[in-house]
Amino acid sequence: MNERDALRALAVDLPYAGDDAAVVGDTVITTDMLHERTDFPAGTTRYTAGWRAVGASLSDVAAMGAEATAAVAVYADASFDEGDLDRFIAGAVDVCAAVDAEYVGGDLDTHEEFTTASTAIGSVTDAGVVERSGTRPGDALCVTGEWGRSAAAVRLFKRGDEASIERANDLFRFTPRVADGCALAGTATAMMDSSDGLARSLHQLAEASEVGFELDREAVPVHPAVDDVIGGAGEVGEVGGAGEVGGAGEVGGVGGAGEVDGETDERFELAAHFGEDFELVCTVPDEAVADIRRACPGGLVRVGRVVEAAAGVTADGEPLPDRGYTHGDG
């Protein structure tokens, strides 16, 4: 079984195993493991790693519409450099502070590869949790934030120069959408975070809620950093440049051929398929969008609508492939 199938098998046995976090009484709890090789490209500082590892769990709390309370993390490495550890903890402390939660420690473990396991807990508000399964045709499909920032960061890390790496680190330190999640609780009919990318998130929501989605590609808010890393605009061709028409790019086989169409495709690929943006994907009754948008500090943009399951998940009328970033299978 790959990770995804195994997760599916897991969901059969455990309540909430298929949701972003488990609910125990008034508490939500969620845990994630990240590894140097798959999750922290060369150049990722320990400060960024601490921020991102703990942020990933806080994002799951946000996706339930709960308030974030606290987080812990295991820091595992081959050796313990005090400076590295301090920086990791500083990142963890700061991302918690950014969402009014408290970083309360964790454990150390000796391990060959730098690995972190973070857990966050949160409190269910009076509005209750938002699961993945509650939306119905007619609801508006909305997202927070700007998409593709992690994809852009990974490309900047690969460039390897100091300025690119600094910018990549900045992009990697996302703000978990806890405030937005809490604002959406009670109004959103279904919600999840976008760890596996927008496309895959839509397929997951569609499966959980037994609906379909019509996505409007142009409406997806794309992070400005994406435009800086795609195509042949003065950049040294790290994704297939002009002449390599149809050449497999680095992310999911998208070729950037220097053409306008190629760039559009690549832009959407990075924004919708790469994943790891930790934004919220949610559905909201159509008439509530305008009001709820004002309550979301991370922004809330309507990117499509919920349709009948039979219509499937489409983008601009074409089937949207259930393809994204999955640890371990590509």
Add this chain to the structure above:
Amino acid sequence: MNERDALRALAVDLPYAGDDAAVVGDTVITTDMLHERTDFPAGTTRYTAGWRAVGASLSDVAAMGAEATAAVAVYADASFDEGDLDRFIAGAVDVCAAVDAEYVGGDLDTHEEFTTASTAIGSVTDAGVVERSGTRPGDALCVTGEWGRSAAAVRLFKRGDEASIERANDLFRFTPRVADGCALAGTATAMMDSSDGLARSLHQLAEASEVGFELDREAVPVHPAVDDVIGGAGEVGEVGGAGEVGGAGEVGGVGGAGEVDGETDERFELAAHFGEDFELVCTVPDEAVADIRRACPGGLVRVGRVVEAAAGVTADGEPLPDRGYTHGDG
């Protein structure tokens, strides 16, 4: 820095980082990572691994004197065999049920070495939490359970025959002392669990409370399985048998020479230094021991007393070395 020094550095910065679990409002939270190579000897079933991984975190909740509420775990492996995963989850579910907590899921991750990260949460009772720092000279030193069971299990795993491995798995599935911890809350003046062994636990309590300890070696309750794995009593010499006087044994350089003294030393070594028994080590006002003992289902035995810091940590009048099982440095 080794893991222990790093943990010490960590404790300076974070509240409760030096305790068994962090306290956030009325919730305690604790997290641990375990690896196949260091924590699960060959022969450990996935059911036992799930039990033990989650049990280790529940034991930390117990050590705070809190009620266990729920646990989650990350299951990381090179591939996901549905049977393995089911068995791991069954172990996690069952150890939670054993302490009236709920296993509520977790995450999967692709990783070369089988690795788990478990997190447990608990509720602080009206009696409040028990920290490591509250004991004073004159208190009785007490422990729950029987000691050396994990040491015996590790030796049984090494034998490799089916019966030994089955028994080793049984020994590895300890009952987290949550009921005992809750009973002790409000009475115990300091408490921790014994992951690093009795000797090291005493040094940690001594440091946190600024006291010393007098341990009575004979009073330490030793698990019967220890006697089955030590010395030359019909066992094929996996620890130095007769004739290897002073030969380095497998645990911490203790030689079992087939002599009565050698066996006594080895017995104490396995019970007090090997660690990973997940029993509680606590201090209780002398006059309260008899009453509180009756409230502890795991048993509570007086094994010594708290003395002034200047007297250090001694066993039968001799300094007790601060030596135990530490992941990564031996």
